[in-house]
Amino acid sequence: MNNAYFDLLMWARGPGFTIALTVMVGGILLRLVEILLLGRKKDFAKAKGSPVAQGIKTIFTRSVARKGMMKEAPVTYVAGYVFHLGFAVAFLFLGAHIALIKSLLGFGWFDVNKALIETAAALAVIAAIALAYTRFTDPVRRALTRFDDWVVLVLSVLPLITGYIAVNRVFGVDATLWMAIHILTAELLMIAFPFTKLMHAVTFAVSRYYNGSIQGRKGAES
Amino acid sequence: MTATLDRGLNALREQIDAPVASFFTSCVSCGLCAEACLFYKETGDPKYTPIHKLEPMRRIWQNEFTLFGKAKAMLGLGGKVDDDMLTEWETLVYDSCTMCGRCTLVCPVGNDITLMIRKMREGLSASGHGPAELNGAAVRHTEGTSPMGNLEKALEARVKQAEGLTGLEIELDKEGAEYLLLLSSHEIATGPEMIESVAKIMDKAGKTWTISTEGFEATNVGIQLGNRDVAANLVSRIVKAAEKLRVKTVISPECGHAFQAVRWEGPNLIGRAYKFEVRHIIEVLDQLRAEGKLKTNGEKDPAKITFHDPCQVARRGGVIAEPRNLLNMVADNFVETEDAGVMNWCCSGGGGVGANQRANDLQEKAFGRKKKQIEDVAPEKIVTMCAFCHATLEDQLENNDMDDIEVASLTEMMAEYLED
Numbered sequence: 274m275n276n277a278y279f280d281l282l283m284w285a286r287g288p289g290f291t292i293a294l295t296v297m298v299g300g301i302l303l304r305l306v307e308i309l310l311l312g313r314k315k316d317f318a319k320a321k322g323s324p325v326a327q328g329i330k331t332i333f334t335r336s337v338a339r340k341g342m343m344k345e346a347p348v349t350y351v352a353g354y355v356f357h358l359g360f361a362v363a364f365l366f367l368g369a370h371i372a373l374i375k376s377l378l379g380f381g382w383f384d385v386n387k388a389l390i391e392t393a394a395a396l397a398v399i400a401a402i403a404l405a406y407t408r409f410t411d412p413v414r415r416a417l418t419r420f421d422d423w424v425v426l427v428l429s430v431l432p433l434i435t436g437y438i439a440v441n442r443v444f445g446v447d448a449t450l451w452m453a454i455h456i457l458t459a460e461l462l463m464i465a466f467p468f469t470k471l472m473h474a475v476t477f478a479v480s481r482y483y484n485g486s487i488q489g490r491k492g493a494e495s
Numbered sequence: 496m497t498a499t500l501d502r503g504l505n506a507l508r509e510q511i512d513a514p515v516a517s518f519f520t521s522c523v524s525c526g527l528c529a530e531a532c533l534f535y536k537e538t539g540d541p542k543y544t545p546i547h548k549l550e551p552m553r554r555i556w557q558n559e560f561t562l563f564g565k566a567k568a569m570l571g572l573g574g575k576v577d578d579d580m581l582t583e584w585e586t587l588v589y590d591s592c593t594m595c596g597r598c599t600l601v602c603p604v605g606n607d608i609t610l611m612i613r614k615m616r617e618g619l620s621a622s623g624h625g626p627a628e629l630n631g632a633a634v635r636h637t638e639g640t641s642p643m644g645n646l647e648k649a650l651e652a653r654v655k656q657a658e659g660l661t662g663l664e665i666e667l668d669k670e671g672a673e674y675l676l677l678l679s680s681h682e683i684a685t686g687p688e689m690i691e692s693v694a695k696i697m698d699k700a701g702k703t704w705t706i707s708t709e710g711f712e713a714t715n716v717g718i719q720l721g722n723r724d725v726a727a728n729l730v731s732r733i734v735k736a737a738e739k740l741r742v743k744t745v746i747s748p749e750c751g752h753a754f755q756a757v758r759w760e761g762p763n764l765i766g767r768a769y770k771f772e773v774r775h776i777i778e779v780l781d782q783l784r785a786e787g788k789l790k791t792n793g794e795k796d797p798a799k800i801t802f803h804d805p806c807q808v809a810r811r812g813g814v815i816a817e818p819r820n821l822l823n824m825v826a827d828n829f830v831e832t833e834d835a836g837v838m839n840w841c842c843s844g845g846g847g848v849g850a851n852q853r854a855n856d857l858q859e860k861a862f863g864r865k866k867k868q869i870e871d872v873a874p875e876k877i878v879t880m881c882a883f884c885h886a887t888l889e890d891q892l893e894n895n896d897m898d899d900i901e902v903a904s905l906t907e908m909m910a911e912y913l914e915d
Contacts, residue, residue, distance in 0.1 A: 303562065304561075307516070307561060307562060308516040308520060310513075311513040311516050312512060313513050313514055314512070316763060317763050317766070317767055317768045318758065318760075318761070318763065319769070319772070322813065331605060335604075335605050336603075340838070341833075341834065342527070342531070342601050346526070346527055349525055349526065349527060350527075353525065353603070407526075412541040413529045413535070413541040413544050414526045415541070416541040416544065416547065417524035417544060417547060422524055425523075470522070470523050472520050472521070473521045473522070473523050473604055476520045476521045476604075477521050477603075477605060479513075479517040480520075480521040480605040480606055481604065483513075483517060483605070484602070484606065484607050485605070487514075487610065488811075488813075491812055492813035493810065493811060493812060493837075494600070494810075494815075494837045
C-alpha cells in the first residue's frame with residue numbers, strides 16, 4: 274500500500290475512468306444524434322425487395338469478405354480480421370475486464386485462461402503492425418492515411434501492450450505503475466473514441482444498415 | 496441559371512444526409528474500395544481509389560456537419576473546397592467512375608460510395624464542372640426529345656419499318672394499352688430491331704402495348720451529369736405520357752442508367768409514387784416466360800455464349816436471375832465469366848464515361864478488366880441487356896482486335912427464337 278504509484282492507480286480507476294466513460298458515452302451519443310438528425314428523404318420508389326430486413330442482415334453479412342476479394346488485399350483482410358478478433362478477445366474475456374463490465378452493467382460472462390488472452394493480444398499487436406506497414410508501403414493506403422489513422426492505430430495497441438507488461442511485469446517493471454498506465458491508455462482510447470475514426474466501431478452498423486436497405490429496396494444483393 | 500462555386504457548394508450541402516454522414520464517419524481508409532475499382536486496378540494509380548474521389552464532399556461534411564469539424568474549421572484547420580479543388584476532382588468524379596457499384600459492395604463498413612459519387616456530381620455540375628458532352632446532351636434533351644436532338648420523326652420511321660418487317664400493326668399513343676415501351680435513343684438510331692422484337696413478342700404473348708410520341712426516350716443524362724432539375728424534367732415527360740395513356744406497366748428498355756432513372760430515382764425526382772409499374776424489359780420478358788406466354792421454337796443458338804451483366808440493371812438493379820432464365824431457353828452453350836452476376840466487371844463506358852471524350856484513353860485502359868474476363872471464356876457471342884454496354888463492348892472489342900466476337904441484345908435474341 275505504500276507504493277508511490279498507488280494514488281495514480283486509484284485516480285485512474287476512479288475519477289479518471291468516470292471522466293473517460295462520460296466523454297466516450299456522451300460523445301458517441303452526440304455523434305450519433307448529429308448523424309441521424311440529418312435524416313433521409315422518404316423513398317417513393319416501390320420496393321422490389323425488403324429494405325429493412327436486408328439492412329439488418331447486411332449489418333452482419335458484411336463482416337464476411339466478398340468472394341474473390343481476399344486475394345486482392347490479403348494483408349488488409351487477414352490483419353484486419355486478426356486485429357479485431359484479437360482485440361475483442363483480450364478486451365471481452367479477461368476476468369478483470371468482465372468484473373469491470375459487470376460492475377457497470379450488472380451482468381458479465383465467462384472468462385478464458387490467461388494464455389489465450391495473451392495470444393489474442395499478441396496476435397492483435399502483430400496484426401496492427403502489419404496494418405501500419407501497409408499504410409507506409411502500399412500506395413493506396415499511404416495516400417489515404419491521415420493523422421487520425423495513426424492516432425487510432427496507436428491508441429488501439431497501447432492498452433494491449435501496457436496490459437501485457439503490467440500483468441507479466443515484463444523487465445521487472447512496477448506492477449502498480451504499469452497497471453495505472455494500462456488503465457490510462459485505455460481511458461485515452463475511450464476519450465479519443467468519439468472524435469476519431471474509432472467511431473466506426475459504432476457507426477459501421479448504421480452504414481451497413483443503410484447500404485443493405487438501399488440495395489434491398491431494389492431487390493439487389495448487398 | 497449560371498453555374499457558380501456557391502451554387503455547387505450549396506448543392507453538395509443539400510446532398511448530405513444521414514447515410515452520407517454515417518458513411519464518412521465509418522470510413523477507416525482501409526483502401527479496399529480501390530481493389531474493387533476497374534480504374535484503379537487497371538492503372539495502379541492510387542488517385543483512383545473510390546473514397547478519395549469524394550474528398551471535397553467529405554471536407555464539407557466535416558467542416559459544416561460535425562461539431563468537432565466546425566471547431567477545427569473555425570481555427571482555420573478545416574481544409575477548403577474551392578474552384579481549383581473541384582477542377583482537380585472533376586476528372587476523378589466523371590472520367591474515372593462509371594458508378595458501377597463494386598466498391599459499394601466490398602466496403603467493410605458498408606459505405607455506399609457509388610451513391611455518394613452520384614450525389615457529388617450534383618455539386619460539380621452546379622459549380623460548372625460537368626463534362627462538356629454531358630452538358631450538351633442535357634441541353635439537347637431538355638430542348639428536344641432526346642440527347643441526340645429531336646427523334647420523333649426517326650421513331651415514326653422506325654415504327655413503320657418494324658411494321659413492314661413483322662406485318663404487325665404498331666399503334667403509337669394507344670390509350671389503355673397494358674405496356675408502354677420506352678426506348679433509348681441509341682436503339683432508335685441504330686435500327687428497327689428493338690421495336691420489331693418487342694412487337695413480335697407482345698403479339699405472341701397476346702399483350703397490348705404502345706409507344707408514346709410524347710415520352711419515348713428513356714435515357715436521362717441528368718442522372719449521369721448530376722443535375723436533379725434536368726433529371727426530374729426528363730422523367731416527368733415519361734410519367735405524364737404513361738399516366739395520360741393509363742398504361743399499367745412502363746417498360747424500361749435495355750439501358751442501365753435509364754432503369755435507375757425511371758425505376759428507382761424517378762419517383763423521388765418528381766416527389767411522389769407512380770400510378771403505374773416500371774419494369775426492365777428483361778423482367779417483363781421473364782414474367783411472360785413464367786406465365787407461359789413467351790415460348791421459343793425449341794431451337795437454340797449453338798455458339799459459345801456468355802452474358803454481360805450491366806451494372807445498373809444487375810448489381811444495382813437486382814435483375815440477375817431473369818436474363819439467365821431467358822438465355823437458357825435459347826443458348827445451347829452458355830458459359831458464365833468469372834465474377835458474373837453481382838460482382839461483374841463494368842464494360843467501362845457507363846455513368847457518362849463513354850460519352851466523355853476527355854476520358855477516352857482512360858476508358859480504353861479500364862476496359863482491360865472486362866477484356867480479361869472475356870478472354871478467359873473466349874466466347875463467340877456476348878449477350879447483354881443494356882444498349883450502352885452493347886455499344887461499348889463492340890467499340891472496345893474492335894479496339895482490341897477482338898471484333899470476331901459478336902455482341903447481341905437479349906430481347907432481340909428472344910424474338911429471334913420465338914415459337915412460330
